[in-house]
Amino acid sequence: MKAGTMAFKIKNGTSFLFVILSFGIFSSTRSTKGGHWVEVQRSIGISAMHMQVMFDNKVVIFDRTDFGPSNISLSNGRCRYNPRDMALKLDCTAHSVLYDPAANTLRPLTLHTDAWCSSGALTPDGTLLQTGGFNDGYTRLRSFTPCPHHDTCDWREHTSHNLSTSRWYASNQILPDGKIIIVGGRNSFTYEFIPKAKTDKPFYFLPFLKLTRDPIRGEENNLYPFLHLLPDANLFIFANRNSILFDYTRNKVLRTFPLLPGREKRNYPSTASSVLLPLNLTALNGTRLPVAEIMICGGAYPGAFTLANKLKIFLEASRTCGRLRVFDANPKWVMENMPMPRVMPDMILLPTGNVVILNGAMNGTAGWENAVNPVFYPVLYKPGLRSFEMLSPASTPRMYHSSSVLLPDGRILVGGSNPHRLYHFRAYYPTELSLDAYCPEYLGAEAEAWRPSIVAVNDTAPYGRVFAVTFSLREWLGGVAVTLVAPSFTTHSFAMNQRVVVLDVVGVKEVAEFGYRVVARGPPSLAVAPPGYYMLFIVHAGVPSAAVWVQVK
């Protein structure tokens, strides 16, 4: 069944401003306890190290320009000549593709400079602003603007503006005023804004980034810092075992949180993952701040990188998660155990408010050939119940340089894994060019009768306003949530800008046979939901619809 194709009469004669285009739901006829996996592409020609879903449902995927020749050619015989490339100076292959999940097709894109281990965020108008990388890409700004009505858009390199300093392994976050903050990078103990206001300095020193860096060569354990915009407009920044509440407008640390318990380190190369748990606006009436809680899972023990890198001894990874309610008077980490140890996990928030922890390895760390024992089992974490449930196993190892993103149809797209310096297809853990989709249990045939289909949204920019969504449904069980999900830029186990906002539902009523109308309050502030495109889901009895895109502006 497709969203938007079920017609029904609206009883009270309300007309709707926007008709939503249909979007396929991928359901299965087999038993789906624990969900199931589908390999959607055997090879996309590159290894999905970085991924971002765009507002036209397409996914921008890229690896790095100095991997040597990829398995997909640039179209029209275009080539990239770069005298500074360390692997291949004249390269006629692509290192980025645009993937269309609905059609299951892709086309090559042209990256001109090296975006290896870079960072990114969507601007308020839905352009991917992608920053930094390695070598000739250290200070680069690149962008990709979707082209839903033709299929010719490509990467743009911004040579008239550069980052103030090299940013390799930095993290980005979109801010309430629409600027993007870029924090850190290897040997860059600073942050900066893009675009810069007249009063902004080129960069600001942040000693926290230097203090959290472990001194042994390669052991840094503070790269790709975890960054989360909190609903009070401050930033939560985590690196190594440390975290701060940070006012980026005044360059001021407002609070230092307790160390995350345990000896484990949580950032690259002892890579863990981090999420801001869903911001639940239910019953707050737009007047109070929602509870903000961070959850960090996995990582590695001190020295794990050096042992793996030098001696090929692979320590068991961390099995703990820590949760911190940042606005408590006396915030304390609450520790929980995952069913298995995991380094390099991805943590993906579902529209239901649950978390899927997937990918990674049980031993070792991030870095070249530094991990063994891939974890095939994803785990479903329910924040309300604090429960971990093992899901159906994948069949492809997804370790260093793999990534995952939530798709608008509710699947999780999973790709990449290349623990080698170059493409290496015959290694024990080979370079992975494939793409998998993990289909959670809610996409199964058993859930079909309870699955809402969005028919129309009467306001596609519902910031600060009450708005209505009509949807169809075969069997009403009660319990409807309206959630906004910000699509993440995922790389190195961190889904930057990932955010789930559970809106305050004012009411829901039946307006036709199988037709319902839910009224909800849009986000109350740009700190709760920073500007940009969000996937709007209706969740009924734990089963989400396919998303439609709305804009917060």
Ligand SMILES: *[C@@H]1O[C@H](CO)[C@@H](O)[C@H](O)[C@H]1NC(C)=O
């Ligand atoms: C990529 O291309 C190489 C060289 O043609 C080939 O040996 C290899 O099998 C291909 N890899 C995949 C995963 O398709």
Ligand SMILES: *[C@@H]1O[C@H](CO)[C@@H](O)[C@H](O)[C@H]1NC(C)=O
């Ligand atoms: C940005 O960097 C590129 C490459 O190093 C350089 O060619 C360009 O002039 C720089 N732009 C500015 C505005 O400094």
Ligand SMILES: *[C@@H]1O[C@H](CO)[C@@H](O)[C@H](O)[C@H]1NC(C)=O
């Ligand atoms: C929110 O509004 C509802 C209905 O008007 C009221 O019952 C409730 O007390 C309000 N809650 C807050 C926190 O103001």
Ligand SMILES: *[C@@H]1O[C@H](CO)[C@@H](O)[C@H](O)[C@H]1NC(C)=O
């Ligand atoms: C993984 O770690 C466990 C626990 O330390 C250890 O027993 C096992 O040998 C390790 N596996 C590998 C392949 O190194």
Ligand SMILES: *[C@@H]1O[C@H](CO)[C@@H](O)[C@H](O)[C@H]1NC(C)=O
């Ligand atoms: C949001 O909060 C409401 C009221 O406490 C609760 O019923 C609901 O389950 C919560 N939703 C999520 C996704 O956590």
Ligand SMILES: *[C@@H]1O[C@H](CO)[C@@H](O)[C@H](O)[C@H]1NC(C)=O
């Ligand atoms: C959408 O519906 C809500 C709830 O009925 C109403 O308050 C709002 O004014 C409507 N918005 C538009 C743009 O029609």
